[in-house]
Amino acid sequence: MSEKVMARVTGIGGIFIKGRDAPALRAWYRTHLGIAIADWGGAVFQWKNEGRTEPDGGMTLFTVFDGDTKYFDPSPAPYMINFRVADLHGLVAALRAEGCQVDDKVDESEYGKFAWVMDPEGNRIELWEPPPA
Template sequence: MGIAYNVIPVKDAKKSGEWFVRHFGFTIRNDRGNYLSLFRDNRPILDVIESDNDTRAVFEVNGRTRWVITFFTDDIEALYARLTSDGVKTRPISNEGIYGKFFVFEDPDGNLFDVWEHKDCELLF
């Protein structure tokens, strides 16, 4: 049926949850102290769990660090401008033609995320 949610490791679940609430408007549910569920409206989006290891939700391909999760937006320029003005580490927007526009950002724990905008693709939630 689909993916219910994704879990990422963080150093401080409360601090990380507040960061995602501030920058993306998520709401915190299922606060278990060291494990939080982040929702958008009634949809589960992301869970953050405290890890005592220096582990991040990233992997490498040909020596380049890659993200595990891609967010979808209908206004990539506005989101990019807001995140960069708030001091979030971002890579430049890349226009990949028929595949849409993308950019990568980093959360305070070093987890990488991709953001995608595609005017010809409709995601139904």
């Protein structure tokens, strides 16, 4: 009998970058790539199934943070990727058991559940379990 494997990452929830001049960088993405950057600093890409115009409920964020943000700390990288996950608490427990450097903090809100892990090169990765539909 085969053992059930836990789903880990199911997609990309967001890509976050730091901008030395965040307003100018946001304007560049808006002007040259046509990304509808909102007043809060980012854009939401609603997922759509091929051939359909209606969103399927999933989304990916693209956000330009101010260059002095501490949100990516302790990583020195100017970016952070947010991965969608199916079972945040199960994945965090598995990562800890595997010896990964996982933050002690887990945030839970109306936006879902969030946790953070560092990869071997010191990049901070955000894990996100979306709220139920």
